[in-house]
Amino acid sequence: MKRGMKLLVGVLVRIPGLMFPCEEEEEMMREENTEELEVLEAQIKHLQAEVKGLHQQLQEEDCRNITFNFEGPMKEALAFMCGLTEGEGKEVVVSKLEEEVEQLERKIKLQIQINGISVTRCITKTLDHSGRKEVQLFCISGHCSGLDFQVEFKLSEVQEHQRTVNELNVVLDSKDPQSFSSFLSRVEENNNLLLFFRTLRTFSDRCADRTRAFQHFQEKFPSVVSLPGGCRSEVMRLSHPELSGCVFFVYWSFEVSTEGAVILKIRLLPKIPEQALQFYSQPAGGAAEAFQSLLRTLGPEATIESVIRGVGLLPDAEPSS
Amino acid sequence: MEGASSNGVLSKLSLLEVEARSRGSHPQPQQSRVKELKAKVEALKTKRDQLKAELQTHKLLQRLRLSEVNHSEEEDMDEDSESSRVLRLMARHSELTDLLRAHRLIGGYEVVKTHQGKGVCMSIATGYEGVYLDTYNLEMDTNPKVRISRHNIPPFIPLDTLAEQSDLQTGIRTFLDTLSQHLNAYVGRRQQLKLMKEQHKSVEVMESNILCSMLVLMFTMPEQVAVLCLLDYKDLSRCLPTQVKLDCEDEKLTDSPQWKKSCSLLLELPVHRALTAMKKMGTVV
Numbered sequence: 001m002k003r004g005m006k007l008l009v010g011v012l013v014r015i016p017g018l019m020f021p022c023e024e025e026e027e028m029m030r031e032e033n034t035e036e037l038e039v040l041e042a043q044i045k046h047l048q049a050e051v052k053g054l055h056q057q058l059q060e061e062d063c064r065n066i067t068f069n070f071e072g073p074m075k076e077a078l079a080f081m082c083g084l085t086e087g088e089g090k091e092v093v094v095s096k097l098e099e100e101v102e103q104l105e106r107k108i109k110l111q112i113q114i115n116g117i118s119v120t121r122c123i124t125k126t127l128d129h130s131g132r133k134e135v136q137l138f139c140i141s142g143h144c145s146g147l148d149f150q151v152e153f154k155l156s157e158v159q160e161h162q163r164t165v166n167e168l169n170v171v172l173d174s175k176d177p178q179s180f181s182s183f184l185s186r187v188e189e190n191n192n193l194l195l196f197f198r199t200l201r202t203f204s205d206r207c208a209d210r211t212r213a214f215q216h217f218q219e220k221f222p223s224v225v226s227l228p229g230g231c232r233s234e235v236m237r238l239s240h241p242e243l244s245g246c247v248f249f250v251y252w253s254f255e256v257s258t259e260g261a262v263i264l265k266i267r268l269l270p271k272i273p274e275q276a277l278q279f280y281s282q283p284a285g286g287a288a289e290a291f292q293s294l295l296r297t298l299g300p301e302a303t304i305e306s307v308i309r310g311v312g313l314l315p316d317a318e319p320s321s
Numbered sequence: 322m323e324g325a326s327s328n329g330v331l332s333k334l335s336l337l338e339v340e341a342r343s344r345g346s347h348p349q350p351q352q353s354r355v356k357e358l359k360a361k362v363e364a365l366k367t368k369r370d371q372l373k374a375e376l377q378t379h380k381l382l383q384r385l386r387l388s389e390v391n392h393s394e395e396e397d398m399d400e401d402s403e404s405s406r407v408l409r410l411m412a413r414h415s416e417l418t419d420l421l422r423a424h425r426l427i428g429g430y431e432v433v434k435t436h437q438g439k440g441v442c443m444s445i446a447t448g449y450e451g452v453y454l455d456t457y458n459l460e461m462d463t464n465p466k467v468r469i470s471r472h473n474i475p476p477f478i479p480l481d482t483l484a485e486q487s488d489l490q491t492g493i494r495t496f497l498d499t500l501s502q503h504l505n506a507y508v509g510r511r512q513q514l515k516l517m518k519e520q521h522k523s524v525e526v527m528e529s530n531i532l533c534s535m536l537v538l539m540f541t542m543p544e545q546v547a548v549l550c551l552l553d554y555k556d557l558s559r560c561l562p563t564q565v566k567l568d569c570e571d572e573k574l575t576d577s578p579q580w581k582k583s584c585s586l587l588l589e590l591p592v593h594r595a596l597t598a599m600k601k602m603g604t605v606v
Contacts, residue, residue, distance in 0.1 A: 032331075032332075032335030032338065032339070033335075033339065033352065033355060035331075035332065035335065036332060036335060036336070036339075036355055037354060037355060037358065039332060040355065040358035040359060040361075040362060041358065043362050044358065044361055044362055044365060047362065047365035047366060047368075047369055048365060050369050051365060051368050051369050051372060054369065054372035054373060054376060055372065057376055058372065058375060058376055058379065061376065061379050061380065061383070062379075065383045065387065066382075066383055066386050066387070066415075068379065068382060068415050069415065069418060073414070074411060074414055074415070077407055077410070077411050077414075078375060078378060078411075080404075080407055081374060081375075081377075081378040081404060081407060081408065081411075082370075082371045082374035082375055082378070083370075083371075083374060084371070090403070093407070094403075094406070094407060094410070097407065097410045097411070097414060098410060100414060101410055101413050101414050101417065104414065104417035104418065104421065105417060107417075107421060108417060108420055108421060108424075110432050110434070111421070111424050111429055111430075111431065111432060114429075114430055114432045114443075114493070114494065114497075115424070115429040115430055115494075116494065117424075117427070117429060119420050119423045119424055119427070120420075121420075122416075122419040122420050122422065122423035123386070123387075123419070124419055124422075138423070138426065140423045140426070140427065142423075151427070155426065163452075163453040164451055164452050164453070165448075165451035165452075165453075166451065168451070190450040190451065191450060191451030192448075192450055192451065193426070193427060193428070193448070193451065194427070194428035194446065194447070194448040194453075194505065195505075197427045197428050197429070198428065198498070198501065198502065198505070201498065202498065205494075205498075259559065259560070259561065
């Protein structure tokens with residue numbers, strides 16, 4: 001009976017104008033309470049749905065663009081941004097964050113100094129995060145000496161210690177892409193990220209050695225040596241200051257094997273007029289071969305120096321030792 | 322109260338009534354339920370507002386990070402406000418954290434200063450074909466002379482020789498490069514052996530050493546001819562063998578082109594891959 005009554009009143013109450021305080025007061029109150037409870041419950045449901053939606057949006061945000069990691073001072077800063085920090089707490093949050101940013105800057109500087117590789121941009125995006133497995137997409141770019149690189153790969157992480165690189169893509173902005181091409185395709189095929197960077201470092205070190213050597217020769221024999229492509233290029237030009245027709249080019253280049261070994265290749269290309277060769281043919285014509293055998297025994301620097309001294313390029317005024 | 326008011330005069334009245342009553346009489350079970358729900362509503366509202374703020378922060382950070390190159394996008398942000406300052410710091414923080422992570426991932430030597438800058442700790446990451454393997458650590462004193470004080474590098478890696486060969490005092494990089502090459506070559510050979518055992522169950526490992534610089538395998542060729550294969554990795558800075566020897570009782574076989582092809586495959590490819598190729602050719606069962 002009570003239940004029927006409740007229902008009836010429920011109907012009455014819902015019709016505006018039909019509401020009279022004609023029932024017993026207790027009953028009425030309970031009724032209104034029920035009404036309120038319903039309203040509240042509906043509100044809760046609505047809010048819960050909203051919260052769920054927001055959670056989802058946050059997750060999607062992580063996947064769509066950059067994934068952020070909120071830990072330590074970053075977590076506190078996020079709380080600050082959400083208005084959860086008050087009064088003096090705010091200053092503490094800011095100074096802590098500032099301190100850590102400075103610390104990170106110093107760390108990065110040290111890594112660049114030791115490694116010689118400068119990473120200038122890294123964007124991460126979470127592709128999949130289910131259970132114990134996490135897949136992230138990395139896009140990293142930077143430079144190593146004068147070489148600009150960009151790598152993109154997927155990193156799968158199962159628990160803490162099993163990390164794998166997949167779908168590696170490498171772009172290298174090199175002046176001499178030929179020497180790298182077969183190595184790069186092998187690296188991409190085998191997802192050999194670490195090997196790529198080891199080789200890149202060795203390669204740029206060798207380039208720096210070459211630059212130093214070229215500069216050294218230019219300073220030591222300024223009238224003979226010129227660097228038409230600048231000190232970073234692979235060509236050095238040797239010529240007698242008064243015999244403009246007789247020129248030797250030293251091509252100092254590298255080849256990268258599929259295993260990542262950087263192999264030195266130096267060639268000597270003589271450019272001597274036909275007529276001159278008649279008088280001179282024996283030593284100058286065979287110079288290229290002789291150069292290679294010298295290279296094997298003396299090494300690049302001493303070989304080049306002996307070429308400069310040996311083929312009579314030096315005017316008498318140049319220092320002899 | 323926001324929610325209640327939207328439901329009209331009735332709820333408001335009933336609310337007033339409830340309040341008036343609760344002053345006089347004992348609270349009823351339903352009333353405490355109302356209170357409970359109201360608290361829940363409030364909590365949810367707070368949660369929602371927080372999430373909204375969090376989402377907003379995320380979006381702003383995204384924009385800041387993506388405009389690292391293109392700074393014009395930042396213009397619409399309030400320059401002076403405290404929160405925009407915090408936001409900028411957060412963006413920088415996340416950028417730097419990612420850069421450090423990138424350094425680690427690309428196998429950069431990780432350097433940490435110790436003892437108030439008197440020494441350094443270095444980590445060398447190793448990996449083989451996309452799989453990250455062991456990380457090795459070195460602690461070095463830099464004052465007065467550069468000297469390795471502690472490390473966890475396996476004893477069979479010629480650490481001292483490598484340190485002597487590259488002058489530690491002038492350039493630590495050369496030393497680290499050679500060491501890293503040796504370590505990577507070692508873990509690479511070890512990983513190849515592991516992969517070979519997993520992928521080629523029919524191949525029997527007769528002998529191998531801890532440095533994985535020597536490997537004796539036994540596999541079967543068609544017509545049940547057993548072949549003994551010796552792989553010698555003389556160059557310890559490489560993952561591939563420097564010498565391959567195949568041996569079997571059937572002397573005719575050693576001159577066959579198939580045999581020569583197998584030898585060159587074993588010299589050019591990692592052992593597990595060379596065996597896969599040989600299987601495809603039908604050289605190995």
